[in-house]
Amino acid sequence: MLSESGTRDAGDRIAITLTINGQRRQLQVAPWTSLLDLLREDLDLTGTKKGCDHGQCGACTVIVDGRRVNACLALAVMKDGASVTTIEGLSTGALHPVQAAFVEHDAFQCGYCTPGQIMSAVALIEEGRARTREEIREYMSGNLCRCGAYTNIVDAVESVLNGSSARREAAE
Amino acid sequence: MNRFAYTRAGSVAEAVQALAGDPAARIIAGGTNLVDLMKYNVERPDRLIDITRLPLAAIEEHEGGLRIGALVPNSTVAYDARVTARYPLLASAILAGASPQLRNAASTGGNLLQRTRCYYFYDEGTPCNKRVPGSGCPAIAGVNRIHAILGTSDHCIATHPSDMCVALAALDATVRVEGPNGPRAIPFAEFHRLPGDEPQRDTTLAHGEIVLSVDLPDRDFSRHYTYLKLRDRLSYAFALVSVAAALEMDGETIRTARLALGGVAHKPWRNAQAERSLEGRTAGPETFRAAADLILAEAKPYAHNGFKIELARRAIVRGLAQAAAGTPQSQTDKRIR
Structure with missing residues (x-):
């Protein structure tokens, strides 16, 4: 019952x-x-x-x-x-590394999709499955950007991925 | 979205009882399709029965194969080490579909039970025999570029949208369900149905039955397989045509062949005669083309989807070549080789 x-x-x-x-x-x-x-x-x-x-x-x-x-x-x-x-x-005070990368790489125009893009990118990095630009594109495909800032979004995500892998290697 | 009552089921028996007693109740798990349909007023349940707290979220060893609980998220299946090692066709098909966000939320059982993405079905302002039985099918003489070419009827030409189900069809999975009359096991080929004169029924489930698990048999198609999906954009789009191919090879000779097509029919499409025609033959373009011809001999084009016949023919030949060579289609590198 x-x-x-x-x-x-x-x-x-x-x-x-x-x-x-x-x-x-x-x-x-x-x-x-x-x-x-x-x-x-x-x-x-x-x-x-x-x-x-x-x-x-x-x-x-x-x-x-x-x-x-x-x-x-x-x-x-x-x-x-x-x-x-x-x-x-995502952060208190200083920008989260993904937020900072979006600013640095000019990864948005109107900004409306940006919070979703950033949350998706944070998860993508945590999941740890994307290595190449092709993989970043595929695993970010659930986030549309009608301004078409995709190239810079991939640049931003890639820069954080490379930075995190560099940091991981340094720690090992 | 209409207003509805909410029940959080504490056991499978409670869920079955609540569903069986209320024709307008619906089961909800991931919600990725049902909530969307409710926002379009295509579904107007008077009660949602939330089954997400039930113990159906495990992947377990079962009779040499795997038992995938109905609540296991699609992404969990796709990345499970046992699935990727033993059923890479299933993992690949799942990753060909939807987006990471949707795959994280969507359940195994819900993937089977998702509805067609026919635009007339989704538009409550138009007739649709699947949505309102007897109201007509505007797709038959309307915009039907994405619609079926096989197994259609005068009442419906919708396709089943799942990628995962195409792989499950090729793998001869079994769907375990429970209803008011107890449990039963449904062979995957008999789970979905053709539209006939009852297109409102996507599956052979009775109201009151819920999916408990999808069971994968102990067969090894881990070397010679592919899931090849062709669509209007490279990611995050439904298949125009997809091919799940699974082979067992003796050198260059095909010992066993399984082939299922997506995007072309009201259910994942298999053709036993075509599969038998491949077995015992040397893998190669002539053999593959002959199988494709057998499958597509009965294809029926409508005004805008005739291209699917040649697209399917080429996809079958390419998919079988990829499977025979042991070079499955990547779901991230989109180049088709």
Whole structure:
């Protein structure tokens, strides 16, 4: 049988807990609220962008429990207990190395896709599977840039990858 | 998106019971397709049954093969060391599809159950026999460049969009499900169905049944395989035509052949006669072309997708050549060799 605590009727708000950028939050959400809308509308974390709202553009990319996902296709209620990192949580004070690389390589024009690009790139580097420019392009393909800044985005990601590998070698 | 009730299932039995008792309820796992369809009002469930807390997220050894739990994310399957070593065709097909973000969220069971990307199906302002049975199919006389050339009916010419399923078809996987009448195992070839006069039914699942796992048999196609996907852009696009080829070779001779096509039909397309025609033959262009001819003899073009027949012919020949040579298509280096 379904437990009473596990079932809610339409209209009810449901209590969930999320750790967002390291801060534990007790929240009440409607079942149809996407993680993206929760971040932007309820929590005022507007760094995460709504582009297509259909999982096609990647502007809403956030990191949930260590994995990059499209926040527009995630229902907040299903992420109860999860840890979420948004662009606002990447660094405190100084820029994150990927943010600095995007500035250095002029990896954006209008900037709307940039938070998603940066979150995706941070995850790509953590995943550790991309080595070549071709691999960077493939593993960044979930993030569209309608200004067409792709070449400089790849430059930025590549520079951080090379820097991290240089640092890793130095440490070994 | 419509409003709906939310149930977090605590066991498979709870999920089955909740689903079976409510024709308008839907199971949700990764949500990458269902949430999208709900935003377009194509799906309007009155209740979502969240199964993500169920213990179906493991990849386990099973009868010499692997059992992939329905909740294992696509990316986890693609990078699992056992999968990449023993079923690289499956890993390759998964990495040919969607984006890293989507593969991280999308589940194994959900990949099987995703709906067509036919633009008429997605547009609630147009008729569609799959969305509203009996309303008509505007694709047949409309814009049908991405549509099927094999196994179509007068009611629907949609394609199944999955890459992963094309590999699972070639690998002869089994889908293990559970419903109100208990568990059953469905051979992959019988899981998806052709549209016929019931295009609203993508699969042979009954309402109330949920996918528990996809089981891979103990066969070794790890040396001679390829997943070759042809599409309008180099990444992050659905297949116009794709080929999953898996061979067992004795030197230059093909001992066993498995061939499945994506992007051409309402389900991953296999042709037993074509596969048998390859077996015992020396690998080479003539043999491959003969198999392609057998598969495509029954192909039926519509106004805008006739190009798929020649594209499929060449993809089959190239895919078989890649598999026979043991040089599978890279999913990052997009040059086709």
